[in-house]
Amino acid sequence: MNGIDFALASVGSSELIFACALIGALGIGAQWLAWRLQAPAIVLMALAGLAVGPLWAVLFGEALLDPQRVFNGGGKELLRPIVSLAVAVILFEGGLVLKFESLREAGAAVRRMVFLGGPLAWFLGTLAARYTAGLDWGSAVVFAGVLVVTGPTVIMPLLRQSKLGGRAGAFLKWEGIVNDPVGALFAVAAFEIIRVAATGESILGKGAMIVFAVALGVGLGIAFGLGMVRAFRQGWTPEYLKAPIIFASIILCYAMAEMIEKEIGLVAVTAFGMTLANSRLAGLNELRKFKEDIAVLLVSGVFVILTANLTPDVIRRALTWNTLAFLIVMLFVVRPLSVWIATFGTLKRNEALLLGWIAPRGVVAVAVSSLFATLLYDLGRQGDSKFYFSGAEQITPLAFAMVFATVVLHGFTIGPLARRLGLARKERPGVLLVGVNPWSIDFARTLKDIGIEPILADNTWRRLRPAREAGLSTFFGEVLSEDAEVRLDHSAFDQVLGLSANEPYNALVSSHFAPELGRHKVFQLSAQETEEDDHRTLGLSTRGRTLIRRGRSYDSLIRDHYRGWEFSKTRLTDTYDIEHFKRDRPKADIVAELRPDGALNFLGPHREVKGGEGVTLISFGPPREAETPAVEAAETPDETTEKA
Structure with a gap:
């Protein structure tokens, strides 16, 4: 091969490499942009191809990407x-x-x-x-x-x-x-x-x-x-x-x-x-x-x-x-x-x-x-x-x-x-709670009270009975099964919580739904009862995000529930803010907050409560008479806090 042929071959291979890189960047970039904008990905991908193909040819005389020439040339x-x-x-x-x-x-x-x-x-x-x-x-x-x-x-x-x-x-x-x-x-x-x-x-x-x-x-x-x-x-x-x-x-x-x-x-x-x-x-x-x-x-x-x-x-x-x-x-x-x-x-x-x-x-x-x-x-x-x-x-x-x-x-x-035509859901997407127990049933009641539709899922009919008697939506079956792909309406929820007593199972549920909903939308309870990291627990890449805080495990929640702890809904105002709430309820765990725009945020490590006027807090804590407020709140607790 002489020098000219070598140079032409180098240019051709460089053009092919550039074309492949451009195709990959445009395709995946369009997919990502569609996810960010909640727009149809197929339209953005087509616009990307048109932009570097015929549109570029009209503006500059030659297409930036010409697949016919790149892949069929020579x-x-x-x-x-x-x-x-x-x-x-x-x-x-x-x-x-x-x-x-x-x-x-x-x-x-x-x-x-x-x-x-x-x-x-x-x-x-x-x-x-x-x-x-x-x-x-x-x-x-x-x-x-x-x-x-x-x-x-x-x-x-x-x-x-x-x-x-x-x-x-x-x-x-x-x-x-x-x-x-x-x-x-x-x-x-x-x-x-x-x-x-x-x-x-x-x-x-x-x-x-x-x-x-x-x-x-x-x-x-x-x-x-x-x-x-x-x-x-x-x-x-x-x-x-x-x-x-x-x-x-x-x-x-x-x-x-x-x-x-x-x-x-x-x-x-x-x-x-x-x-x-x-x-x-x-x-x-x-x-x-x-x-x-x-x-x-x-x-x-x-x-x-x-x-x-x-x-x-x-x-x-x-x-x-x-x-x-x-x-x-x-x-x-x-x-x-x-x-x-x-x-x-x-x-x-x-x-x-x-x-x-x-x-x-x-x-x-x-x-x-x-x-x-x-x-x-x-x-x-x-x-x-x-x-x-x-x-x-x-x-x-x-x-x-x-x-x-x-x-x-x-x-x-x-x-x-x-x-x-009356076929769309009028309510916002709900939450799937996997694992039925007294704590999760009370939590589901509280979510329903603030306008969030919960779905309680369990593969044991007996455990679902109290939820059905409470008028809550339930799914009987294994959410990880192929059968659930058909029978479980996935459009009815956009967040999943693993609340069973089995930590590996909660992690499996989180891993199952993470690709569909996003890892930031799947949660599970803490694996241990201390806030220190334990190398014996599952790694972060194999489990959902921790709900509430580290150390708040299934056993501790059930234990406190039987001790009389209960859920409360607290609406913050300009005179009763998050600092008032924390001084008023020092022992309570804040589980989630409902923003004025209807967004429900579950809290945990590195996801602290933001608060603000119009925000509704969902907390789990001892009865009010069991706590001694640190300061007198601007409003009386009875005016801002309602027991679930």
Whole structure:
């Protein structure tokens, strides 16, 4: 290699490294910003890609990130394989949450929406894409199959944002989980049929081959899944290698299926994920967490790549009246008709109205659409093809338009519409108290008195009886079980407290809910009865945040409760502040404070009470007559403190 070639190679590798770093920074940065702003992450990721791609090209003459040039330049053809592998992992992760027992428990409405509404939406979407967007029949059929997808990565944030629970929330959640792989399967089937017709092969003979190839792909995915289950159960792999082995197996499964027949790999990896999901494999939650982390990275990267790969010319061609007509028909005709026909007789009128409107598309729709758009474009230019797929170039921008429209419109309207139809929770999210005992029941009563809805959870029916008799909301079962993922309404609470007598169990509960709610929203009681650190207790990284203070253990709380200690609610004023309270109640533990804006803060080490006018303190202490106030308060205690 001469000096010039070496210099060019160095520049090329440097550009590739910069592009990868930029993609990662933009994708994860957009995810973080979405978390901070409580905005749809998919919109921010798309805006990031557009900013460094077509927008940068318009402003400065050349895109800062041009995936086509970076990944396909110099004779390389890396862009499509990269996107294909990313989509394969994303679909595997979608299959990993698809449990047949969950589908059965989701109700008749979801089953009918999947098996009747899905094909109906595919048919109506094909007509819309053909007659409003102007796509050719082949492109329309494939694109409409992809648009059946409503991914859980988009649905779940909307459900939390809108406080939508109950049957309507369960419908949207499970429809998204099931439709994620189903839409991709529709697209795969449509593309294979079109490819046979385009190449002039015998439809009957090739159709049989496709069915056989799909069966082989499904069988290969199931075989990989069963092999992984057996290997893990027999202890043939160490724990630290399980997640990497799964990841490598996804790539291998996809590659082997692609050797059987093009695009069968997507079917195989989906079957692989579904096999693991239904295997009752111990430790699957840890593997699922790893796959979710990988999926977040891939979703972010793929979305930035696909939006940056759009050119100003393609965007201008997409911003037409045909695109607007297509969006209107999909939003106001195809979705409502599909839901109303498929679920007739199983949903109430207000539920059908809401579900007929809400159907946001996510990254799977864009990624799979872009993949098949490229495949159709290449197929139409093959020498033996009978067709020219003129609409293939329009599929990707149409997919982005659909994602933007649904995420923005549904994101801003789901809350008001749910409230208008009487389906949203009117109260603020409550608190899940895991572990029922006399202290936690009294604590739950106090929370309910100040307007916070508590949910007491325990796996012993006898311990729940006093809570039920007190009119408190309860959950009977193991909150760590897979069953709780379906039966426990996670939108009903946004903080979790581990209050059982078992400190390791409280830590396990905290670790279970921390990824969903955030580690700052999970708490548990102190492990020891002294304030000094004890090296025999669990580490901070494996437990929740300490409630109240160090040394305030379960045993000490129960002991004081039987000694007559009680909960009190104290509202601070401009004349009775936190200092007055501390002098008035020197022995009381302040457990939480309710801010005037409705925020409930649980207190503990490094989370001292802030106080302030209008704040309501929840304290646990001896009866007032058992304490001697240090000073006379500005107001009498009876005027500011109420016993629970």
